[in-house]
Amino acid sequence: MKKAVIAFLFVFLLLPGLVSAQEYTESATIKKVYYDKDEQAYYIQTVDENQDEFWHYGLLYALKEDKTLTKYLNQTLVNKKAEVTYEDYESDDPEDWELYDFVIID
Numbered sequence: 001m002k003k004a005v006i007a008f009l010f011v012f013l014l015l016p017g018l019v020s021a022q023e024y025t026e027s028a029t030i031k032k033v034y035y036d037k038d039e040q041a042y043y044i045q046t047v048d049e050n051q052d053e054f055w056h057y058g059l060l061y062a063l064k065e066d067k068t069l070t071k072y073l074n075q076t077l078v079n080k081k082a083e084v085t086y087e088d089y090e091s092d093d094p095e096d097w098e099l100y101d102f103v104i105i106d
Contacts, residue, residue: 023100025085028055030104033073035065042073044102046082055084057102081105 028046031054035042042059059073085101 023085023087025083025101026053028053028082028084030077030080030082033059033070033077035062035070037065040064042070044077044082046084048084055086055099055102057084057099077104 026048028048030044031047032045033042034045039058040063041061044057044059046055046057047053062069081104083101083103083105084099085103087098087100
C-alpha cells in the first residue's frame with residue numbers, strides 16, 4: 001500500500017510540470033552563420049516571420065574559425081527556410097524556452 005501511495009504522489013506531483021510545457025513549431029529564416037570564439041563553435045542564427053524571435057543553433061565545434069568555411073556556410077545557408085521546434089514553459093522570456101529540433105527545409 002505504501003508503494004502505491006508513493007507512486008500516486010509521484011505521478012501527480014510531476015503532472016503539473018508536464019502539462020504546463022507546450023511544444024511549438026515555427027517557420028524561420030536563416031539570417032547568418034557565425035563563429036563564437038568563447039564557445040569555439042559555429043552557430044546558425046534564425047529569425048521568425050515577424051522578425052522578433054531569434055534562435056541560435058549550434059552547428060559544429062571548431063578550435064578556431066576558418067574564414068573560408070564561414071563564408072561558404074553563409075553563402076549556402078543564408079535565407080534558407082527552417083522549422084524550429086521548441087518547448088515553452090508558459091513564460092514570455094525566451095531564455096526559459098528549450099530548443100528541440102531544427103530542420104532546414106529549403
